[in-house]
Structures are given as C-alpha cells and as structure tokens.
Amino acid sequence: MTASRALHARSLADPEGFWAEQARRIDWETPFEQVLDDSRAPFTRWFVGGRTNLCHNAVDRHLAERAGQTALIHVSTETGERRRYTYAELHDEVNRMAAILQAFGVAKGDRVLIYLPMIPEAAFAMLACARIGAIHSVVFGGFASVSLAARIDDAQPRVVISADAGSRAGKVVPYKPLLDEALRLASHQPERVLLVDRGLAAMARTPGRDEDYAAWRGHVGAARVPCAWLESSEPSYVLYTSGTTGKPKGVQRDTGGYAVALATSMEYIFCGKPGDTMFTCSDIGWVVGHSYIIYAPLLAGLATLMYEGTPVRPDGGILWQLVQEYKVNLMFTAPTAIRVLKKQDPAWLKRYDLSSLRLLFLAGEPLDEPTADWIQQGIGKPVVDNYWQTETGWPIIAIQRGIEPLPAKLGSPGVPAYGYDLKIVDESTGEVCAPGQKGVVAIDGPLPPGCMSTIWGDDERFVKTYWSSVPNRRCYSTFDWGVQDEDGYVFILGRTDDVINVAGHRLGTREIEESLSSHAGVAEVAVVGVQDALKGQVALGVCVARDPARVADAPGRQAFETELMKTVEQQLGAVAKPARVVFVNVLPKTRSGKLLRRAIQAVAEGRATGDLTTIEDPVALEMLQDALKA
Ligand code: ATP
Ligand code: MG
Numbered sequence: 001m002t003a004s005r006a007l008h009a010r011s012l013a014d015p016e017g018f019w020a021e022q023a024r025r026i027d028w029e030t031p032f033e034q035v036l037d038d039s040r041a042p043f044t045r046w047f048v049g050g051r052t053n054l055c056h057n058a059v060d061r062h063l064a065e066r067a068g069q070t071a072l073i074h075v076s077t078e079t080g081e082r083r084r085y086t087y088a089e090l091h092d093e094v095n096r097m098a099a100i101l102q103a104f105g106v107a108k109g110d111r112v113l114i115y116l117p118m119i120p121e122a123a124f125a126m127l128a129c130a131r132i133g134a135i136h137s138v139v140f141g142g143f144a145s146v147s148l149a150a151r152i153d154d155a156q157p158r159v160v161i162s163a164d165a166g167s168r169a170g171k172v173v174p175y176k177p178l179l180d181e182a183l184r185l186a187s188h189q190p191e192r193v194l195l196v197d198r199g200l201a202a203m204a205r206t207p208g209r210d211e212d213y214a215a216w217r218g219h220v221g222a223a224r225v226p227c228a229w230l231e232s233s234e235p236s237y238v239l240y241t242s243g244t245t246g247k248p249k250g251v252q253r254d255t256g257g258y259a260v261a262l263a264t265s266m267e268y269i270f271c272g273k274p275g276d277t278m279f280t281c282s283d284i285g286w287v288v289g290h291s292y293i294i295y296a297p298l299l300a301g302l303a304t305l306m307y308e309g310t311p312v313r314p315d316g317g318i319l320w321q322l323v324q325e326y327k328v329n330l331m332f333t334a335p336t337a338i339r340v341l342k343k344q345d346p347a348w349l350k351r352y353d354l355s356s357l358r359l360l361f362l363a364g365e366p367l368d369e370p371t372a373d374w375i376q377q378g379i380g381k382p383v384v385d386n387y388w389q390t391e392t393g394w395p396i397i398a399i400q401r402g403i404e405p406l407p408a409k410l411g412s413p414g415v416p417a418y419g420y421d422l423k424i425v426d427e428s429t430g431e432v433c434a435p436g437q438k439g440v441v442a443i444d445g446p447l448p449p450g451c452m453s454t455i456w457g458d459d460e461r462f463v464k465t466y467w468s469s470v471p472n473r474r475c476y477s478t479f480d481w482g483v484q485d486e487d488g489y490v491f492i493l494g495r496t497d498d499v500i501n502v503a504g505h506r507l508g509t510r511e512i513e514e515s516l517s518s519h520a521g522v523a524e525v526a527v528v529g530v531q532d533a534l535k536g537q538v539a540l541g542v543c544v545a546r547d548p549a550r551v552a553d554a555p556g557r558q559a560f561e562t563e564l565m566k567t568v569e570q571q572l573g574a575v576a577k578p579a580r581v582v583f584v585n586v587l588p589k590t591r592s593g594k595l596l597r598r599a600i601q602a603v604a605e606g607r608a609t610g611d612l613t614t615i616e617d618p619v620a621l622e623m624l625q626d627a628l629k630a
Helices: 003-013 015-025 053-059 058-065 087-101 118-132 143-155 174-187 213-220 256-268 289-298 320-327 335-342 348-351 369-378 459-466 508-518 554-572 599-603 617-630
Strands: 032-039 045-046 072-074 081-085 109-116 134-139 158-164 164-169 171-175 193-198 210-211 236-242 251-252 276-279 303-308 330-333 357-361 383-387 423-426 439-444 475-484 490-495 500-501 506-510 522-532 536-545 580-583
Touching: 003 276, 015 032, 015 256, 045 256, 053 058, 053 118, 053 256, 058 087, 072 087, 072 118, 081 087, 087 118, 087 193, 087 213, 109 118, 109 143, 118 134, 118 158, 118 236, 118 289, 118 303, 134 143, 143 174, 143 236, 143 251, 143 335, 143 348, 171 174, 174 193, 210 213, 236 289, 256 289, 276 289, 276 320, 289 303, 289 383, 303 320, 320 330, 335 369, 348 369, 357 369, 369 383, 423 475, 490 508, 500 522, 506 508, 508 522, 508 536, 508 554, 522 599, 536 554, 536 599, 554 580, 580 617, 599 617
Parallel strands: 072 303, 109 134, 109 158, 134 236, 158 193, 193 210, 276 303, 276 330, 330 357, 357 383, 500 536, 536 580
Antiparallel strands: 032 045, 072 081, 164 171, 236 251, 423 439, 439 475, 475 490, 500 506, 522 536
C-alpha cells in the first residue's frame, strides 16, 4: 500500500486519533474534550469544547520565534507599491484594526463585510475580525452593486470595510460608488463604513457613518487587543460561493477545525515549512485566497505574498520576476492564469531565476493536458493539480506530495486526501460505482475538519442542498461527475448540472468539450444544451479557433464546423454530435476564470442572462450573439 493510501485509510478508520494528533499543530487556550461529535449529523462538530483563535495561531503564536521574519509581502503592479511586514509589524497592524472595530462596537459574533482590493489592509481586517471573534465576510472586489447588496442583506454586517478604489490592468475601479449604490439597494444598513483612502479616486462620505481608516489608525496608536477565545465550532467567517451555477451560498466555516485542517494541509499537501515564501496568485474574495493567501501560510509560519495585478502587466514575465525577487518557494494559482500566460512569449518562462521555486499548485477548474504540459516544461517544476470547493476550504483530491510524490496521471488531480471518505456513487441508486464507472463525486459523512458547518442562516438549505441529493445514502454531494480508476486516481468529468438530455440520452457537456478540444485547431471550447422542440435539447458548441484566419469567412466556418462535428461523432457517437458549432474570439467566463455556461445557454435560447456581474468580459456575450445570428 502506498503511504498516501495508508494515511488515508488510517484517517478514516480512526478519525479521532488521526485528527487529535493533527490538532497539536495549533495552540488551544482550553483543550478540547471530544475530538468529533457527529450526533447531530450532518452538523458535525470537531474538537468540541476546545477554545482557540485563528489570529493568535496565525500571528501572535509566532512572535516568540519569528517576530522579525517576514510575514506579509505586498506587491501592486497597479500602483507601484511594495511593502513588507514582519510578524511583529503584522501583529501591530492587526491590533490597530481590531481596536478600531471595537471602537465601532463590533463584538464576538457580529459580521464585518470586507469589500477591498488586494491591499495589506484586507489581511489586517480579516485577521482583526478573527482576533475579536467577529465573523468576516469578504466580497470579491470585482462584484458590482447588485451582487454586493445581496451579500450585505444576507450577512447583515454591523460594519463594512472598503476603499476608494481598486485598479485592474491599469484602470482605476472606484469601489466607493459601487458600495454606496449597494447600500441604496440593500435593506440592511451597517452602522459604520471604514474607508481606506488609497488616493486613487475621490470619495463621497456620509457623515456619521463613513469613517477614515488612516485617521482612526493614528487615533488608536499602539493599541493592544486580546484574542477572543472561541469554542472550536463557533464561526470564523462566511464566504459566498462564486455563483457559477446559480444563487451563491453563504458557506459558514468553524474556527478550530479550519485551523487544524489548514495547518495539516500545509505539510501533507503544500509542503510548506516555516520561513518559506508562498505566492498564491488569486484574490482574497475567493476561498483559495482565504485559505492560501491568508490563513494557511501564516498558521504554518511562512511569508505570504499578496499581489495586486495581472499576470501580464507590465509584461508576461511579472509572476516569475516576483518569484526571483522574493525567492518564492511555493506558488498557487488557477489554470486560467496559465492559459493567459500561454498567449505570451514562452521566453518569459526562462528569463528569471526560479531556483527557489519547488512546486506550482493549480486549482479551481479542470486542468487540461496541453496547459499542464506547457507550464511544467516551461518552468521545469512539478505542477500539482488539486480539486476542492469553497465548501470544503482545502483540497479534497490531490497528489499529497508532503506524504509521498505519487506519480501524477494527466487529467486527474490525484487521489482522495486524508480525512475525505470520497465515493463515486450512482446518482439514481446511491450505490458505489465500480472503478472506471462514472458517477457523482460524493463524500460519506462526517466531513473532515475545516469543511463548511452550514449555510449561513439556513440550516435547512444546507441539509437539502448538500446532503439530500443522492438517494439511499447519507453523503455530501460535490455536484461534480467523476470516475475513479483501479489505482484510486479520480478524474473530474464536469458538473452534474452540466448534463444535457438529447432525445432521451443524458450527455455530459464536459465530454463533448473534451472531444472538441482534442482537435488541434481548437483553442478553447464550451458546450451547452439548448432547448429544441423535437429532441428536448441539443448540444451547442462555442469554439475559439487557434487560427482566427480559419474562421474569418462563412465558407471557412462551415468547413471547420463540419470537421468538428465529425470529430465528436467519431469519438462519442452520433447522439453527442453538436447540432451547431459557432466561433467566437473569447468565451464568457467569470472573473475567477470559470465558464459561464448558464449565460451561454441563456443567450442561445434568447433568454435574459440574469445576474452577470461576475462576468470577466461582457463583450464575449455580444460576440456570441453575433456568432449565433450569422
Ligand atoms: P457555485 O457553487 O456558486 O456555482 P463554484 O462551484 O464555481 O460556484 P467554487 O467553490 O469556487 O465555486 O468552485 C468549486 C468547483 O470548481 C468544483 O466543484 C469543481 O466543479 C471546480 N473545480 C475546482 N478545482 C478543480 C480541479 N482541480 N479540477 C476540476 N474541477 C475543479
Ligand atoms: Mg460549487
């Protein structure tokens, strides 16, 4: 048996023993009385009765040994700012922020909504909330007023922390007017709004409500605020899922379980050691940012690099220049960032000294083989695909290189991580599928520490959404299709709601997409089901051609379309053949790089696209409309 499999087996056979051992990685003010209480499943509690604090473990705990070591590096290629904070300095700033929040009356259990760009104050704010037991809810800065208002009404924050503006690709994006508009739309109103003024855009201020961060920071001086010791299951934060498939869900996270899970993952999965530098190129508005920009690296005593900017400005070498300059050891981003780099000159990958870098982690969407190959060969470092969700907070499937460097299999993020009783199950019977048989990726309860405790304010929706979709089985559904091979490697085959029904045949859009992208002339592709009077649904392929000249005129498009249909027909059969393939220059995606299939489907069916504030480039939809009309 491989070491990963042995550890996995042990974590399931004796979860209490396994996790009690892992719990030694963090400080407990009061030791827990019970490791696991699943008597009210699926409302699992880990480390019952234990009292701890995330901020203490991420910051204060390190002061004895590494007060002078770098904790936080901030780089903005948007404004040119670069700052570095030692653990002692981070401690000072977090204390100040905590003192300001306390001055506003924020107490344990109160919500604080953070709507900030990637600036150090965002880290201070999250850690300050954790320090005083307030529940933070970070809303991605790319969301506009309607999305922000919905989250304000759901989380009901006492205080909102925001800024005058962010900046994206050299363009200032004023945040304050978006926030003001959101507050106009929301029925819930915060008592105070704390504003960081970066000097990027003018701000209107509402007297009595809007407060200035710099003024308050001076005012509280060298304040010290003690950590609030929370019972392990008390909430640390609420984070909304990215909304790819519909109404976002407010994922509620506990405190002790999360701290233990992240600290453990830093060793077994991310191979991080105290003193290392981790560069997670993502946003604090996403779960990857919560877990691997802020909490996990700090819990494990690393330095974390927080980056405001894109991978291609000022040039396609910026990420690697940062690796060289800050001697980055571990890097984590999404496949979409690599696909952006792929459009740049590959010489950028060779220009800088990357000798400090050990591993590149990628997560968030399927990692296609050509992208994985391209970057792995380009930088000469192992690429570690890992699969997880906002709901779980840390990887469900990965090659756990901190345990052993199992060989990777292309197209698979790896094997189930310790703690997860992962099963591929038949969606209509709940039975476990045989190796090689496709089913729903499910996790038999209890979920390991660190996973969601419930949906904020809606226990019923938590049970109904996640724990009731597979018949005859008490399991958590990921809503992704998957298949496991004889060696235990899992392959993710797309989302369960990406299934289309063509004349009674259920087809996964992901499979059709893979078939289309196997054609060398295809750069990117999305497949959706479109309503059809005769067949129920038919598949529509939306393609980006590798060579735009090929689809520049109608005969070219026609010929390519026919060729692509033939490809699918040969690989998957005639039922899977798309009814139509159209060509665009860019696919509609979310700001986090995920395909907006429901928007493509809406446009194709002539319906309203709904809330699209998460879209990266609205022009993509116009382009699609034109392509469909042609
Ligand atoms: P919503 O749940 O609101 O629709 P979302 O599912 O896009 O949004 P996330 O929690 O950020 O929000 O994304 C998790 C999903 O992303 C997974 O369920 C899976 O579909 C996909 N995913 C993440 N990592 C990988 C990976 N390594 N390979 C394939 N798919 C992945
Ligand atoms: Mg999801």
